[in-house]
Amino acid sequence: MGIVSIDALMKIDRGLATEIPVKEVRAKHLSKVMGTDVTVKIKALAGDTYCSLLAVSKNKKGNVDVAKVYKAQSLIVVEGVQEPSLKNKELQAHFGATSPAELAVILFPGGELVNIYNKIAELSGYGDDEEDDEGGVDEEVKNS
DSSP states (O other): OOOOOHHHHHTSOHHHHTOOOEEEEEOHHHHHHHTSOOEEEEEOOOHHHHHHHHGGGBOTTSOBOHHHHHHHHHHHHHHHEEETTTTOHHHHHHTTOSSHHHHHHHHSTTHHHHHHHHHHHHHTTOSOOSSOOOSHHHHHHHTO
16 A cells, blocks of 8 residues: 555546445334335535534533534434435425434434444545555654
């Protein structure tokens, strides 16, 4: 493994480099309610979108307000769940939700919402990635 060169980068198709990752994840609560395994399609969020939604969890001093964390996570789930769209007004009305975030809380209660949030965060490049950097630059800096 080595440092990527400009020439190597110039050979990459821009479309591949800017492709938005998507993934299907099992919806436990919906699977139980519907009596069959169902999944939802999630997508990675752009860094600015992810960070601006996560900022909802901060107070006026810029510190994390634990009471606001779940709200921020629900907003990220709304943006990250591609199918079904939680912004669909008919779906919101059917479940008596007054907002997409409220619908997310209804469809993915408690820890399941947090689990889906974590999967969106990982897909977006945040959180615990399964892939390990195998030491990389951080390891070299420690050994300097």
